[in-house]
Amino acid sequence: MACGCSGKKRHRISPEDLKGQRIPVLGAGMSGRAVATLLERRGLEPQLFDERAPEASRTFSPKRGECPFCVISPGFAQNHPWRAVAAQAGIPLLGELELGASAWEGSLLCVTGTNGKTTLTSLLEQALNAAGETAAVCGNIGKPLSALAAEESTVEWAVCEMSSFQLFDWADPVAEAAIWTNFDEDHLDWHPSLEDYFRAKWKLVESGMPVYAGPDVEIAARSFGLSIPGNLFSVAEVAADRPASGIFSRAPFSRLYDLAHAWWIASGRDSRSLREVALKFKGLPHRLEPIGQHEGRSFFNDSKATNFHAALAACDSIETPICWIGGGAPKGGDLGAFAAEIAKKIDSADLFGRTGPELAVFLEKTGIPVRVHSCLEEAASSAFSHSSSTANLLFSPGFASFDQFSGYSERGEAFRKWVLGLLNRVESI
DSSP states (O other): OOOSOOSOOOOOOOHHHHTTOEEEEEOOSHHHHHHHHHHHHTTOEEEEEOTTSOGGGSOOOOOTTSOSOEEEOTTOOTTOHHHHHHHHTTOOEEEHHHHHHHHOOSEEEEEEOSSSHHHHHHHHHHHHHHTTOOEEEEETSSBOHHHHHHSOOOOOEEEEEOOHHHHHTOSSOOOSEEEEOOOOSOOTTTSSSHHHHHHHHHHHHHTTSOEEEOHHHHHHHHHTTOOOOTTEEEOOSOOTTOOSSSGGGSTTHHHHHHHHHHHHHHTTOOHHHHHHHHHHOOOOTTSSEEEEEETTEEEEEOTTOOSHHHHHHHHHHSOSSEEEEEEOBOOOSOHHHHHHHHHTTOSEEEEESTTHHHHHHHHHTTTOOEEEOSSHHHHHHHHHHHSOTTOEEEEOOOSBSTTTSSSHHHHHHHHHHHHHHHHHHHHHO
């Protein structure tokens, strides 16, 4: 095993070289505002552009040589016209993550993957703090890396959850190490192909930093014709001290512990502190979260399952029979193949959202009972009414939330509210 650090140095943006220049910031959401604050604290002048802002801030038309670079927030589509405008003016685009990393003075640990990123990021942050090192989560959870870099802080480790959108705009990632949980079909509404999605994350491996990954990452790399370099460590073995209880004792969380353990040991740390934190770890809201029970039936909130692989893994992790509640906004992918796989794991399905009607057509071919509804609450009520008295109700949508909700958290809270309301009603009868 290699050590848990990279020999490369992160590029530093020098405020002295850029004094008096305006830096366009594309997007005025959380990431864009964090970038603006960071630039201001470095003595630079950010100029925010946002399509939802007043007219003056929606016209991005720089002249050649007008600015040294632009900073782009995560999620801007690859065909967004502002990308073309910057390219035509010869202005480099820096992702928010790249800017934050260039200003971050501490150590950086990257966490990416199709599933399990948030749980693993939270575990590692807690374990580092418990071991006497100061750490903070950032990126997709907590605050943007740029916001963390802008603070006057004594934090030693930034444990950064990174999406493929963020990595797409980071030309040459540099960090102490990366952990890549797994790879599966996702975000095909944003990336042109599965290989494009993979290559956005593969930049971590190409950078030369140590990358600890689930075995399916190496399998996918070979399928795309890529050779496996010496800095990619495929973690297939079970950690010797994997907890015998708690969430990391069972799938799908156990494989996350194995990955954390591999990096932890390779970086010279004592595994006891990691294991002690893992044993006490309570899990995260909306990720296979038990909400309650009624006469032996359990209700699980897995709203964070926004792709096929997560929903299938959730089905594997709870006892059958299962009444599955799923649906939402499409993200691309083979709907028929997903229906065929999930039908093997569930006893009935109640669907809602934009994908509900189309998914129902595929599921009906498998012979399992399927019902389609206009909203989540109707789907949940139907699942409870029609399923057997021994069936567990699993809300693990498998799709994005943005057709009916602002995000998976709002969607999960809606399900939680429905379950608690149901339990109050049945217990009062």
